[in-house]
Amino acid sequence: MKTLKFLSLALFCLVLFSCKKEKTEDKKDDQTNNTNENSNYKIEYSFAPGESGFDYNSPIIKGNFLYIGTSKKMFSDPAKDNKFYKFDLQLNVIWSYNLDSNEVRGSAALDSDDNIYFTVQSGRKNGDMSSSTIYVYSLSNSGTLRWKKLIATGSEIKDIGAYELNVGDKVYVQGADFYALSKTDGTEAWKVTQTASVSKPLIDNSGNIYMVQWGCFMSIDPNGAVRWKILPIDPFSENGDATSNASFADAAKTKIVFCYDVWMYNINCSDGSINWKYNPPHEGFMRGTPAIDAAGNMYIGRKNHNKASAFYKVKHDGSAVLWSNTTFGEIYTCSVLANDSTVFFASELLNNGQGVEPGWNRIHVMNINTGKIIWQYDLGSDVGTCSPAMSVDGKVYVGTIGYEGSPSKLVCIKSPATGTLPGAIRAQFNE
DSSP states (O other): HHHHHHHHHHHHHHHHHHHHHHHHHEEEEEEETTOSTTTTTEEEEOOSSSOBSSOOOOOOEEETTEEEEOOOOSSSSSSOOEEEEEEEETEEEEEEEEEOOOOOSOEEETTTOOEEEEEEESSBBBBOOOTOOEEEEEEEEESSSEEEEEEEEGGGGSSSSSOEEESSSSSSESSSSSSOOOOOOOOOOEEOSOOOOOOOOOOEEEEEEEEEETEEEEETTTTTTTTEEEEEOOOOOOTTOOOOOEEESSSTEEEEEEEETEEEEEETTTTOOOEEEESSSSSSBBOOOEEEOOOEEEEEEEEEESSSSEEEOOOTSSSSSEEEEEOOOOOOOOOOOEEETEEEEOOOOOOTOOOOTTTTTEEEEETTEEEEOEEEEOOOOOOOOOEEOOOOTTTTEEEEOBBTTBBOOOOEEOSSSSSSSTTBOOOTTTT
């Protein structure tokens, strides 16, 4: 009897040990997969726009309000319920401007009076732009139309992506040509005939303008005269792309960093001379804009053509990758640096369907010093070029495209951060 009791007790302990071991291994797997179990992060607010989505549209935050428009992927039928929205930071709609089947093709910009500017594509069909037009719209901050201006039509539309604009003394945007428009009524002040570009124009402290063109990078003075132009001579990758936005590399706006195909460039604003160029040791090309910390180090991801893609930190002088992680889905988005030493970015699905790996189709948070993944969340829908934006109190906003069976949405993520990283140059479309 004693022997039987001993054997029963031993068997019970063995089963108990096995259960504990299984639970421990499960927990380890969860940590490896970096699911949404970190209680410091959560989806706090969410908004569903209906049939449309946030494909080429990144949220713009100014004060206590968020501005964004809707669109769908180019190779899909346009939705019939497109709008441009003004939200409060709890994602309550303050007002919306109806656009019906017309789509917002890029992020908005606001002037010093909080008037709003964005680009709209009309008449698009599934994968066909031949009968479509691109307009610049301007709304008052109460949501009424101030003016709209035609900037491209039919064969003049040279790219299927976003038409990013910026506002200084005038509204600057690439359409059929590069335009400077009056903020008051949209009349043309001047234009420069150039090849296609969809990069956001940058404006320095003297009003000079900088942009990435197909085949070159160039600067224009405030009167529309070309200051200089550089032609990258490095060979393209097989599936190269040159649609990255540029960013100022220093607070004084004397240098610019931008990505062209597989290369990163740092150039002088004065004459376009190259300080350095660097091809990080990862496959794929760069579609996002580098975020830059106070030391000049850069954070950017790659799009690796339906394969696992890398996100990494590049040393300030373009000489090395300080850390990298190659487990993510394709990365189009710019990233946000937070004051708790984290970086936020998002990745999209792979073309063969919903991601089955932990890094695909998610919002990601990494430690900027080590590259360790802190938190990931499956947003349930594809994230394309909708880059995250952060409010002054550290909340992060990002939108998804949506696909069949998984509607798009705009979400607000609560995090431990209380704002952006001090001294950082944020790679957001509104800066």
